[in-house]
Amino acid sequence: MLAVRTEGLRKVFEQGRARERRSHVAVAGIDLRIEQGESVAFIGPNGAGKSTTIKMLTGILHPTAGTAEVLELVPWQQRQRLALQIGTVFGQRSQLWFHLPAGDTLRLLGAIYELPPTVARARSRELVDRFSLGDLLSIPVRKLSLGQRMRFEIAASLLHKPQVLFLDEPTVGLDVIAKAEVREVIREANRDGATVFLTSHDAGDIETIAHRAVVIDRGSLVFDGKVSSLRRQWLTDKVVELRSEEEVTPPQMPGVVVEKATRYGLRLRFSAQDLPVRQVVAELLERYPVHDITISDPPLESVIAAIYQREALKR
């Protein structure tokens, strides 16, 4: 059974007054197939149509055209049945009661998801322990930090062991430690069999959580493949970091950009399509008494930025 299947899924918003009505195509007809157990990063620049797609897949929005099935259910027609089997986290939207202790929301969500009270209590305890939230259970949500609140949000979304997790910017605003915790728990849910559908602008989220990346821009899919091949396909650049035994002067090599130069170190960048790696490395070894050298792909942030820029140039 497929976790998610869409065909020609399209959403058009009408804007403006009746006489000057304009149509804004938020999602331009996307086809997507996601197997159960996959972890997919759904990425794209602001306004690309990511959140609108998630909202259609969770039954919040009705599409203008096309079809979609999540766990073989049509989200906007079988919303309640589907909601029992999926978990959602919208980073900027809380499902916790602001003035009540988070523990109260977890108890209420147990009833919302129709869990027998004993099961709900056990599962809640398990998640509270996993996220180290025990000391915070009786504190009103309004008094929690953003990181603490997000941990509760994720715990709440996992309470009923959903088969598919839809996460829209789940780590927005979190510090490094909180991000790492949230990512680990999402990976754990994925290891337990849950399909993860994630949108994020954070390359760390994408690299740690997802195996597959789907890139959307202006409502259309522009890439669908492994996260690892995302780098190779979109950026052929290589980064060379060199440490010399003697003081260095930055090299003048055609096609090679000096990104950073210190007294004994250099960081260089070049396109492996234009210059063979061995040629650049051989020249560097000849010029400098190299103590250490590393060759790496650029960080995923650069890849994502390159995709966004390239798509922007096409407009």
Place this chain on the structure above:
Amino acid sequence: MSKADRRRFWPRLMLAAMRAQLAYPGAFWLTILAMVLNDGVWLAFWWLYFSRFPVIRGWRLEDVAALWAIGASALGLVQGFGGNLSRLARLITQGELDVYLSLPKPVLPHLLLSRVNVASLGDVIFGPLVFLLFLHPSLVRLGLFVLAVALAGAIFLAFLLLLHTMAFFLGRADLLADQVTISMVTFSTYPSPIFQGGLRLVLFTLLPAGFINTMPVSILRSPDPRFIAATAAFALLLSLLALLAWRQGLKRYASGNLFQARL
């Protein structure tokens, strides 16, 4: 989970909504007291009026007191325990239905019962208090009072729901809803015989306050089965219309990206 367990969710939800407001007990009780006093002041004005002019077109002070008792109880129950009703148009426009749409419960009752409007709880106390203190309660009259409150509540609920649901179709309807709600409440608190001609027609159709301000005479003073049946039929029709508009409206819901919390 059994059906009974599922049904128990709704009282639990209402209890949570009440506890959320009781997080500030001082503000909670003061707001209720202020609303009771506010309603009391209006009734005191009427008492002063009737002490000079004892009858308006057949209505006495007792009828006006009954009108306030019925109106305050009905509107208080609807807006007090359906605390999101008075903000519904705003919630729709700002895309704040997402949380309710992503949970496995019927959206409308879940949304309405998720918030208690504390000020309206003052009405819920004031209405029955007036009935008990000034309207010669008996078992029969209590039954009639409950019937009047139920019918008035159904009309208020359906009318306000229909009004706020316009936000799906107009894009924004909060200001319109606020204005029309004030008109509805105002016309519901004056004796029915003072409205004549075309206005009377409006009050039994577009702005159905006429059903409510006729209740003290046609249900409590001398129960009229035809009026009761007509009111029940109108409430049913209006409810069906409101639910149809809600269902159609949800298909047009556009969501939004505001940062938000469940207050």
